[in-house]
Amino acid sequence: MDPLAILGRALRDEGYSFVTPTPATHRRVLARNAEARGVRDVFGWSKPFKPGLLPRRIEALLDAAKAVRREGPLLRSTVRFSSLGPLLCAHSAYPTEEPDAVFFGPDTYRFAALLEARVQRAGNVADVGCGSGAGGLLLAPRALSVQLLDINPVAVRFARANAELNGLPARAAESDVLSGAEGMLDLIVANPPYLVDPLERVYRDGGGNLGTALSVRIAAESLNRLPPGGRLLLYTATPVIDGQHVIRPALERLLTHTRWDYRELDPDVFGEELERSEYAGVDRIAVIALDATRL
Numbered sequence: 001m002d003p004l005a006i007l008g009r010a011l012r013d014e015g016y017s018f019v020t021p022t023p024a025t026h027r028r029v030l031a032r033n034a035e036a037r038g039v040r041d042v043f044g045w046s047k048p049f050k051p052g053l054l055p056r057r058i059e060a061l062l063d064a065a066k067a068v069r070r071e072g073p074l075l076r077s078t079v080r081f082s083s084l085g086p087l088l089c090a091h092s093a094y095p096t097e098e099p100d101a102v103f104f105g106p107d108t109y110r111f112a113a114l115l116e117a118r119v120q121r122a123g124n125v126a127d128v129g130c131g132s133g134a135g136g137l138l139l140a141p142r143a144l145s146v147q148l149l150d151i152n153p154v155a156v157r158f159a160r161a162n163a164e165l166n167g168l169p170a171r172a173a174e175s176d177v178l179s180g181a182e183g184m185l186d187l188i189v190a191n192p193p194y195l196v197d198p199l200e201r202v203y204r205d206g207g208g209n210l211g212t213a214l215s216v217r218i219a220a221e222s223l224n225r226l227p228p229g230g231r232l233l234l235y236t237a238t239p240v241i242d243g244q245h246v247i248r249p250a251l252e253r254l255l256t257h258t259r260w261d262y263r264e265l266d267p268d269v270f271g272e273e274l275e276r277s278e279y280a281g282v283d284r285i286a287v288i289a290l291d292a293t294r295l
Helices: 003-013 023-032 039-043 056-064 106-118 134-142 153-165 213-225 248-252 271-275
Strands: 068-071 074-077 079-084 087-092 123-128 143-150 171-174 187-190 231-241 258-266 284-294
Touching (some): 003 056, 003 153, 039 079, 106 134, 106 231, 106 284, 134 143, 134 153, 134 187, 213 284, 271 284
Parallel strands (some): 123 143, 143 171, 187 231
Antiparallel strands (some): 068 074, 231 284
C-alpha cells in the first residue's frame, strides 16, 4: 500500500477531518498563528510544527511517505488531507505554487455536489484531469469501473493513493485528456483548470482564450469517444464579457448530435483575477456545468 494511504488511514483512526477553504481564506487564517498546535494544523492548515508535536506513529508515517521537509528548527508536511463526504483525500500542501501541485478546495466541493446531484448510476467512468481523484472516487460506489486520468504524474500518484486510502477500486493512469483511457466509457466527468496562470501550473492554467481551451478540448474529445447514450459532465468556468459567456459558443458548436443542458452554477469566483491585465474587460468569472448525452 502507498505510504500516503497508510498515513491517511492512521489520521482517520485518530478522528481527523478537515474542510479545505480557498487560498485567500487560508492565507488569512495563517496570518493569525503560523505555527501548528495539533494534527489539523499540520495536515489541514499546512502549518510548520515542532518535532514531537505529532503522535509518534503519525510522524513516523509522514517520514516514511517522504512528505516532510525541514524549515530551520521546524518541520512541515508537504501533503494535506481533506474531507469530502465519506472520502479522505491526500493532495499538495498549501501554498500550491509548484508547477505540478495538486489542488483541492471549494471547486472540488462544488464539483462533488454536481456529481452527487446529477449521477445516480454511472457505468464505466473516466475522471479526466482527476487531480486528487476525488470526483471519480466519489462515483466509484455507483460505478462499474473508474479510471482516474491526469497528465500530471504527481496527481496520478495522489489519485492512486487516495483510491487505496478509501478502499475503492480505480485505475489511475497518466493521460493527456483521454489518450490513456482504456475500454468503453459510459460517463466522462471533468473539473479542468480554467484560468490564465502566469506560473503555468497544471492544475490552474486552462490555456487558449482566457483559460477556456482545455475545457473545450475535453468536451470535443469526450463527445468523439463516447458511444450513443454516453454522457459528459463537465464542470468548468468561463469569463463573462458584456454579459456573454466566452466559452459557450465554442461548446455549442460541439453539441449538434447531443441532448444537453448548460447552466451557470456560481456567478462570481476568483474575482481577484480581474485585477490582472489578462482579464481587462472581463466582468466576472462564472462557474458553469455542461451535461451532454450523445444521441
